[in-house]
Amino acid sequence: MHRLSKLFGHHSDTRPPPPGPQGVAAFPAEADCFRYRKQRGVNLGSWFVLERWIADSPFQSAASPAQSDLDVARGGNAKEILEHHWDTWITDEDWAWLTAQGINTVRIPVGFYHVCGADPSVLPGTDFADFQHVFEGAWARITGALVSAHKHGLGVLLDLHAAPGKQNADSHSGTSSPHPAFFAKQANMKHTIHVLSALLSHLTAFANSYTPPLPNLVGIELLNEPQPGAQSAALEKWYLDVFHALRAIDPSVPLYIGDSWMTDQYADFLSRSATQFAVLDHHLYRCFTSGDTSTSASEHARRLADPNEWAPKMFARVSQKLESAGCALVVGEWSGALNPGSLHGEQNEADARQAYVSAQLQMFERYCSGWFFWTYKKESAGDKGWSFRDAVAAGVFPGNMALTVQAAVVDDPGHMARRDAAKDKALDEHATYWNQWPGNYDHWRFAEGFIQGWDDAWGFLSTSASHPGAFVQELGFRGPWAKRRAQAHAREKGDGNLWEFEHGFSQGTAAARADFVTTHC
Structure with missing residues (x-):
């Protein structure tokens, strides 16, 4: 088992944790360590979704204009060319090298047609309908990537780079057609939900077939660089439909959406829509x-x-x-x-x-x-x-x-005293500020939030610091993590003045990181 599984010491064996609320595994589990840590990553471009400016050799027998996956499939010896490329573009040496540089996650672009080896129903009615024999071998390589990445402590973000009908005009969306039809035809949007459902279903089934289950799928990106034009409302509705479909399959897997370079708009969308x-x-x-x-x-x-x-x-x-x-x-x-x-x-x-x-x-x-x-x-x-x-x-x-440590953090009993001193100082400042105005406060929630935030952040930082010069894994997805901690706090102690717990949690995570950097980095 990878060292990250020991985070917080909550689980002493290798069995998966029992289900929690709404079918989500107990928190934190090993998968949470991969999904919530700060991701410092690279894209494994042109491994599955090809781009000629990155890797030219797979296009040598491609049909004109020889710029896309469909062109390669329509050319000569496509199956042999692609399978050779898939097996040689990324090898164990690459995984090891990435880890040595401090990379902890990879984003892997795939096309919908790469899923056909797990579910052939993703192809009928698409431009790739006749090419199952060409692409069916990709699935074993995709699942193999999950295994190899885990062996090296790397998380994997699977990105749907090419959807049925194309979501943008670029050749990296599967075909060389300059006329994307993803938004023009409702059938394409509906079929892409089927593709994503198949992708997640088969990935989770594969991961769970291991003992213990593979924990390093950090998320699914629903669609790479969609260009909705005037169809922005349709994209938002489609995102909601995909959320509903995929949460029914596995509510714990993080879902990533592209912002179409309308960042504020889609930040507002997620803020009001994401549960x-x-x-x-x-x-x-x-x-x-x-x-x-x-x-x-x-x-x-x-x-x-x-x-x-x-x-x-x-x-x-x-x-x-x-x-x-x-x-x-x-x-x-x-x-x-x-x-x-x-x-x-x-x-x-x-x-x-x-x-x-x-x-x-x-x-x-x-x-x-x-x-x-x-x-x-x-x-x-x-x-x-x-x-x-x-x-x-x-x-x-x-x-x-990435942060590195000067020496292995085997034990640091003094950090508890430093935590409590930092908590007392922060609590005094918090109470002094809010007590200026009459109101019913629960400042004890702030204190509990601070302790929880410190302990969680410290858990990420210290558990990964196993030897001098080690790259430190730190809590990166603070918003989703804090939301789950606050929900657990509310279930146990009620949600009155929950904002005080949240404020304390935020300050506790920041204080723990600052203390760890000062003490060990």
């Missing part, structure tokens, strides 16, 4: 527009670091709104890529690139529950902007993205 663990995914690139081209790399970095600029203000606003609603924000795609125009006039290109990447990371670390670099690698080496492996090799990607 369980839901995450908003925002993608951020600064190399495509004329404005990006005319902005220098150093100016891009400055704007990302300045809290008064648009991007940091948006991230601060949205993350706070989502966390308060028990949801979370991640950046599912970003890169170090810059338009050549942004590097004109920079005295040192390497330094400018590193400063740009560092500014993005610092913003994501401050405001987000997780981030995923696009992409892990390219077939042609040397791209320091888009290839994580090349960015690391060139020193463009900084090595300080």
Whole structure:
């Protein structure tokens, strides 16, 4: 069993915990450790959903225009070409290397047709109806990825990158057609719910077939970069329909939705609609527009670091709104890529690139529950902007993205005394502030929340610090975690003045992290 299973010491054996309310496993379970920790990840781009600019060799026998998965399927020797690619693009060496860099989660883009090996009914009526024999072998590789990732302590976010009818005009949505029909035909939207239901059903069945069950599926992303245009209301309704369908299958699996670059709108949507663990995914690139081209790399970095600029203000606003609603924000795609125009006039290109990447990371670390670099690698080496492996090799990607400990945290009995002192100080400040106004308060709830928040945050931090230089896993999805803790508190002690527990919990998690960094990092 992976070391994370020992978090908090709540379970001493390897049996799955008993079901809790609404069929959700007891909290926290091992799966919670993977799902709620801060995700520092990469996309395994062009493993299953192919993109020619990343991996060219699978397209050598593809049908014209040779840009998409469907083009490869329509070409010669497609089954053999794809299965060779699936078996060689990501190997055990890749999993081990990622772990050594401090990566703890991967986002894996898949197409609906990759699910046909588990459920052939995902194909009829689609552009891929005649290609079951080509893609049916993908399922064994997808489930194998879950096993291999777990062996290395990595979580897996499965992302539906290509839906029936295409949700955007790009070739990475499965076909080379420039006319997406996902929103134009209700049948496509309905069929995609069937696809996602099949994906989750078969994934959970596979994970549960292990003893103990595999705990490292951190979520399902419902749709990559949907472009609804005037159909935004239809997308919101579709998201709600998918929530209902997938929660009926497994209510514990986090569900991620794309924001269509309308981040405030979909943050509002989740805030009023999400009843369980839901995450908003925002993608951020600064190399495509004329404005990006005319902005220098150093100016891009400055704007990302300045809290008064648009991007940091948006991230601060949205993350706070989502966390308060028990949801979370991640950046599912970003890169170090810059338009050549942004590097004109920079005295040192390497330094400018590193400063740009560092500014993005610092913003994501401050405001987000997780981030995923696009992409892990390219077939042609040397791209320091888009290839994580090349960015690391060139020193463009900084090595300080995750906390590390100076020595193994075997025991720290003094942290309890520090916790209680911090709690007393915070409680005194809390009570002094609110007692200025007459009212009926339950300040004891603040104290209980502080203790619970400290203990939970400390549990994540200390359990993963097993040796000098270890990458520390920390509580990242504070909104969903706090929501579950508050619900448990309310069930046990009533929900009067529950806000005091929530305030205490938030301060306790922050105080524990600050104390751990000071003491052990």
